[in-house]
Amino acid sequence: MKTIFEKTSGVEGVSFGECKLGDFLPKELLRKEPIGLPQLSELDVLRHYKELSDRNFCIEKGFYPLGSCTMKYNPKVNELLASLEGFANLHPMQSDEDSQGALELMYNLQEKLKYITGMDAVSLQPAAGAHGELTGMMVIKKYFEVKGETNRTKVIIPDSAHGTNPASAKMCGFEIVEVKSNEKGQVDIEALKSLLDENVAAIMMTNPNTLGIFEEKVLEISKLMHDNGSLLYYDGANFNAIMGWTNPKLMGFDVVHLNLHKTFATPHGGGGPGAGPIGVVEQLKDYLPTPVIVKDGDKYKREYNIPHSIGKVRSFYGNFGVLVRAYAYILMMGSNLKLASADAVLNANYIKEKLKGAYDLPYDEPCMHEFVLSGEKQHHQGVSTLGIAKRLMDSNCHPPTVYFPLIVHEAIMIEPTETESKVVLDEFIETMLKIAREIEENPEEVLKSPQKTPIKKVDETLAARQPNLTYKG
Numbered sequence: 001m002k003t004i005f006e007k008t009s010g011v012e013g014v015s016f017g018e019c020k021l022g023d024f025l026p027k028e029l030l031r032k033e034p035i036g037l038p039q040l041s042e043l044d045v046l047r048h049y050k051e052l053s054d055r056n057f058c059i060e061k062g063f064y065p066l067g068s069c070t071m072k073y074n075p076k077v078n079e080l081l082a083s084l085e086g087f088a089n090l091h092p093m094q095s096d097e098d099s100q101g102a103l104e105l106m107y108n109l110q111e112k113l114k115y116i117t118g119m120d121a122v123s124l125q126p127a128a129g130a131h132g133e134l135t136g137m138m139v140i141k142k143y144f145e146v147k148g149e150t151n152r153t154k155v156i157i158p159d160s161a162h163g164t165n166p167a168s169a170k171m172c173g174f175e176i177v178e179v180k181s182n183e184k185g186q187v188d189i190e191a192l193k194s195l196l197d198e199n200v201a202a203i204m205m206t207n208p209n210t211l212g213i214f215e216e217k218v219l220e221i222s223k224l225m226h227d228n229g230s231l232l233y234y235d236g237a238n239f240n241a242i243m244g245w246t247n248p249k250l251m252g253f254d255v256v257h258l259n260l261h262k263t264f265a266t267p268h269g270g271g272g273p274g275a276g277p278i279g280v281v282e283q284l285k286d287y288l289p290t291p292v293i294v295k296d297g298d299k300y301k302r303e304y305n306i307p308h309s310i311g312k313v314r315s316f317y318g319n320f321g322v323l324v325r326a327y328a329y330i331l332m333m334g335s336n337l338k339l340a341s342a343d344a345v346l347n348a349n350y351i352k353e354k355l356k357g358a359y360d361l362p363y364d365e366p367c368m369h370e371f372v373l374s375g376e377k378q379h380h381q382g383v384s385t386l387g388i389a390k391r392l393m394d395s396n397c398h399p400p401t402v403y404f405p406l407i408v409h410e411a412i413m414i415e416p417t418e419t420e421s422k423v424v425l426d427e428f429i430e431t432m433l434k435i436a437r438e439i440e441e442n443p444e445e446v447l448k449s450p451q452k453t454p455i456k457k458v459d460e461t462l463a464a465r466q467p468n469l470t471y472k473g
């Protein structure tokens with residue numbers, strides 16, 4: 001049988017040669033008609049993908065202050081290490097004996113993450129932050145089941161939380177109870193107290209929270225929760241603010257996930273791959289997913305025998321390539337991780353102070369690694385936060401996170417990270433101040449943006465209702 005391509009093709013990219021599959025597959029499963037794929041040469045295909053990659057905005061192209069996403073520079077040496085043959089070509093079904101190097105790396109990474117978070121045991125399996133949340137909540141659920149406290153069906157979540165928190169808890173079968181924030185943008189202790197009863201399993205918190213504000217009452221909160229027999233879950237997406245300065249254990253948390261792709265510098269965006277390892281305190285160790293990587297004498301192995309394990313949450317052992325990159329980053333940084341957090345916090349405060357006159361700053365507090373402005377003032381001039389974001393795109397800048405957290409109207413959430421120079425921060429500040437002036441003087445002009453991007457200003461309603469998903473070169 002000749003290949004389907006060749007029969008109809010004018011141009012040919014790859015010739016697969018004689019195909020013998022037809023000898024093995026049942027006749028009724030064989031394709032009768034050509035599949036109708038585009039007929040392109042290798043060079044055509046290459047140009048197509050190059051063109052697509054040129055359209056993509058990335059950290060290598062410009063400033064990327066996408067709040068909560070920690071778009072820091074991803075050192076290229078990590079790519080080199082992850083592509084080493086022994087890592088990249090290792091088959092996950094190979095025996096422990098044959099995989100000692102990879103297992104050692106995973107074991108060492110578990111140990112580093114234990115140290116960094118203060119937790120007593122770590123699982124590297126979850127494939128992203130949200131997946132870590134789900135895994136952590138499954139651990140909490142199983143823990144209460146084994147204890148016979150099946151009455152604990154409620155999970156408390158602040159109104160500033162990332163949407164994945166309630167989603168993960170709900171997927172685990174918990175009922176979500178919202179606790180409101182006070183005027184300082186922190187969990188309202190009195191409101192929290194009024195929600196506590198014997199049915200509360202846990203609270204899920206992010207600290208610093210999504211407003212970039214440190215929850216000063218976190219020790220009081222953890223005492224309240226533990227006195228109530230409940231547990232505390234730490235969403236570690238904002239870990240870039242605190243590395244080496246404090247940790248979730250010191251704050252009284254029992255379960256934590258980290259977003260390795262954010263804090264520990266592995267390329268992300270566009271859906272992955274990521275890694276969301278979880279750490280737990282001693283009491284919850286026996287509930288982690290299997291396998292956990294253990295050290296037995298001077299050998300490393302995958303341990304499946306964990307008494308109350310929730311089982312597997314991911315095929316094989318997680319996104320191994322991401323683990324290699326994060327481990328390389330941690331080794332390379334060493335105690336400089338602490339400086340990275342300090343610089344991330346300094347950079348955010350610098351921008352905040354420069355912009356707070358021109359834009360509303362609903363919570364005027366010292367911030368951690370990010371802060372949230374409001375485009376309310378500009379909205380009165382007829383340009384929404386979305387308009388500001390689009391104007392920024394004409395200055396080779398990725399827009400900040402917008403309309404999140406939900407408790408701030410017209411939210412503009414800015415996270416510069418530690419890897420940007422003062423020159424870049426100053427350029428960004430200049431651009432934001434210029435946009436504020438333009439909105440005062442000539443809002444119509446601002447609304448014409450973006451003009452310099454591959455796709456210019458679109459009709460949003462039309463784009464949502466009749467998306468044109470066909471690529472035309």
Ligand SMILES: *Cc1c(COP(=O)(O)O)cnc(C)c1O
Nearest residue numbers: 068128129130162164235237259
């Ligand atoms: C990014 C983020 C998450 C989810 O992490 P993913 O890795 O994208 O699944 C959860 N909470 C907060 C606060 C985040 O910023």
